[in-house]
Amino acid sequence: MAAARVMAATATTNATSCLLLKRTFSLNQKPHFSGFCFNGKRQVSLSSSKRSLFTCTALHKPDVLIKEEGQPETLDYRVFFLDNSGKKVSPWHDIPLHLGDGVFNFVVEIPKETNAKMEVATDEYFTPIKQDTKKGKLRYYPYNINWNYGLLPQTWEDPSFANNEVEGAFGDNDPVDVVEIGERRGKIGEILKVKPLAALAMIDEGELDWKIVAISLDDPRASLVNDDDDVEKHFPGTLTAIRDWFRDYKIPDGKPANKFGLGNKAASKDYALKVITETNESWAKLVKRSIASAGELSLL
Secondary structure, three states, X not given: OOOEEEEEOOOOOOOEOXXXXXXXXXXXXXXXXXXXXXXXOOEOOOOOOOOOOOEOOOOOOOOOEEEEEOOOOOOOOEEEEEOOOOOEEOOOOOOOOEEEOOEEEEEEEEOOOEXXXXXXXXXXXXXXXXXXXXXXXXXXXXXXXXXEEEEEOOOOOOOOOEEOOOOOEEXXXXXXXXXXXXXXXXXXXXXXXXXXXXXEEEEEOOEEEEEEEEEEOOOOOHXXXXXXXXXXXXXXXXXXXXXXXXXXXXXXXXXXXXXXOHHHOOEOHHHHHHXXXXXXXXXXXXXXXXXXXXXXXXXX
């Protein structure tokens, strides 16, 4: 029988947000919204013409529980997310993205100084975290990753959209990746509050795979860094190191190096926020099923 362990994740929000709701509300307040959350099905409206961050969560309490099923480093291992009633929720679809004041939720998939290639299973119900596979074998990076790595919930890189600013590359059909540069090693499934600092436009086999560089608000140096220039000042060489790590990690397997757009350099914080907004809008269209690219993606 598969082993199961339950632990608490970091608090994500003290308010409840409905899908496409433009502001949060407390549980005893009647909300006004352009869409609504769901029990089993998600319904949305995109009636507003203004560009803004869309948020959805079915979580009514600030805690999320993490349930591990199976043994780590096996094909059956899964990390599920539960609300406080014990119901499964999706770390991709149900954890709110935007927390206000330029702060976002970040879900840790791969803790720093580890090399098991963990990822949200976007094609499985409730999108648990699992170890990636290739030809039936578990995947590992050739060396440890030096930062916490994971995703921004409620974002999606649309594979039908060609980004003219990045060599016309199409999205990679995944949530947006985050590289969190703080000093503490996170845990698989942990939810951290982060602020974006820069963006790298990685092109992986022709697909655009954004890397948002961010820092946890809990990090001792978080107050010192607010943009890419601050990263260079207080974390010298880090942006170059991140680019080079993701450029080269496939080379030991005999594959070519990845490329980067935008002049092979990190883009600014403002550009990173633009990427987050655009990919959040793409996600909103995805869950509304107004886009033909969903394929086998799980929207639960």
